[in-house]
Amino acid sequence: MxxxxxxxxxxxxxxxxxxxxxxxxxxxxxxxxxxxxxxxxxxxxxxxxxxxxxxxxxxxxxxxxxxxxxxxxxxxxxxxxxxxxxxxxxxxxxxxxxxxxxxxxxxxxxxxxxxxxxxxxxxxxxxxxxxxxxxxxxxxxxxxxxxxxxxxxxxxxxxxxxxxxxxxxxxxxxxxxxxxxxxxxxxxxxxxxxxxxxxxxxxxxxxxxxxxxxxxxxxIIGKIRLDETKFSSDVARLIWCGTHIERKNLQLCLDALAMVKHSNWQLDILGCGPLTDKLKQYADNLGLSKNIIWHGQLNRTQAIQMMESAHLHIITSIAEDNPAVVFEAMSCGVPSLTIDHHGMGDVINHENGIKVPVNEYPILVKDIAERLDKLFAEPAQLKTLAYTTIARATNFxxxxxxxxxxxxxxxxxxxxxxxxxxxxxxxxxxxx
CATH class of the missing domain: 3.40.50.2000 (Glycogen Phosphorylase B;)
Known part of the structure; x- marks a missing residue:
């Protein structure tokens, strides 16, 4: 009525x-x-x-x-x-x-x-x-x-x-x-x-x-879609989006990637902020620069195009309710890896991503790295997760x-x- x-x-x-x-x-x-x-x-x-x-x-x-x-x-x-x-x-x-x-x-x-x-x-x-x-x-x-x-x-x-x-x-x-x-x-x-x-x-x-x-x-706004052509690549494309501030915690993502054993990955980092230069130097010191592309601030259309081409979205925020990027990732059939807390812990489950329990920092870094290594060792899992992410997205x-x-x-x-x-x-x- x-x-x-x-x-x-x-x-x-x-x-x-x-x-x-x-x-x-x-x-x-x-x-x-x-x-x-x-x-x-x-x-x-x-x-x-x-x-x-x-x-x-x-x-x-x-x-x-x-x-x-x-x-x-x-x-x-x-x-x-x-x-x-x-x-x-x-x-x-x-x-x-x-x-x-x-x-x-x-x-x-x-x-x-x-x-x-x-x-x-x-x-x-x-x-x-x-x-x-x-x-x-x-x-x-x-x-x-x-x-x-x-x-x-x-x-x-x-x-x-x-x-x-x-x-x-x-x-x-x-x-x-x-x-x-x-x-x-x-x-x-x-x-x-x-x-x-x-x-x-x-x-x-x-x-x-x-x-x-x-x-x-x-x-989720608009149509739910999946670009299946991206699965022809042997390189796992990761994406991280956000302002480069302490709360968004990009350092956690970098520290975890520094521990992974496989090298068949690329990380697209979207956004900028007061910590950008410091984080770029940090990534270089970890030996990650060859696997990372820093895109800076993109408009919404460009950002969505980058998301559609990704295999896995990573979100590492220390404090967040329900960031829009998680739903944008879902609408593109992109699963999210997240710390299991706040709104991300409610929205993400085994169907549309990977949740890593909160722990002491070194253990958290290790746990994320291990989960990423499993995905890089068996990239077919990312394709399976993409299809279940599409199904889960209809709930939102x-x-x-x-x-x-x-x-x-x-x-x-x-x-x-x-x-x-x-x-x-x-x-x-x-x-x-």
């Missing part, structure tokens, strides 16, 4: 990946069944930067979707200057102010539109739950992410400042999940919760005694995701009606 849905997305773009793309794909797919109003405040690099979205909407019509641009107030803009200067933690102060503006825009919209359900969609991080829960309407919140505990073993060989940042993030997670009254209220008042990871489901239940659906924020297509969201909306409406039946008439609308 078609519904009128108000979505708070914050960051959205038809051109970008990550949370921008996740929000865009959610909106476009939902619009095939429902009429949407979408609040957003960013489509480019910083809060209030919406140039590309404005241009897109000038040139294109999006049926059943009303985009509502919400600009930050002057205080939020001033605070965001610190974020632009590299002091990222100040962003959350500005973001809270933006969410207040978004709530005001939603409240105004509710005066003229009979909205059936609200959806706090983005960003996936639990730290800023927005204020839609104050509007007295059925509310779905999620997918909710960012609640992971970062395993200290994965950062043991990292610089002191990196270890400090990861430790601080773990501490902040414990404090915010345990003591933030606004986060607690958001979890309490949302009619339906959606977790981005299985571990997040456990955290939500243990911290807030609430059940939640599991749905990764990313899914949008028809299944849409069905789950529709159930969540129906459940939110029923839960809200049941909740408000026991409230006084003036108790189910909380003033902002």
């Amino acid at each position: 078609e519904k009128k849905i108000l979505i708070s997305a914050y960051a959205i773009s038809p051109y970008k990946g990550s949370e921008y793309g996740a929000a865009w794909n959610t909106v476009i797919n939902l619009s095939s069944k429902h009429e949407l109003w979408v609040l957003y405040g960013m489509s480019d690099d910083h809060m209030g930067d919406t140039q590309s979205m404005r241009k897109y909407l000038e040139d294109n019509q999006v049926p059943n979707v009303h985009f509502v641009e919400v600009q930050p107030g002057p205080i939020a803009k001033a605070i965001n200057l610190l974020n632009k200067a590299g002091l990222g933690w100040f962003f959350y102060f500005a973001y809270t102010l933006w969410q207040q503006e978004a709530c005001k825009a939603a409240r105004k919209l509710l005066l003229t539109e009979d909205i059936d359900v609200l959806h706090q969609l983005g960003p996936i991080g639990y730290r800023e739950p927005g204020f839609l829960y104050k509007l007295g309407k059925p509310l779905v919140w999620g997918p909710i992410g960012g609640m992971m505990v970062i395993d200290k073993r994965l950062s043991a060989n990292k610089p002191m400042m990196t270890r400090f940042k990861f430790g601080l993030k773990n501490l902040i997670n414990r404090l915010q999940l345990g003591y933030s009254s606004r986060i607690k209220k958001a979890f309490e008042y949302a009619d339906v919760l959606i977790s981005a990871t299985r571990a997040g489901q456990y955290t939500i239940m243990s911290r807030f005694s609430r059940e939640s659906y599991y749905l990764s924020e990313q899914g 297509q949008w028809d299944k995701r849409l069905a789950m969201l529709n159930r969540a909306y129906d459940e939110a409406i029923m839960a809200h009606e049941k909740r408000t039946a026991y409230l006084m008439p003036d108790e189910n609308l909380i003033a902002l």
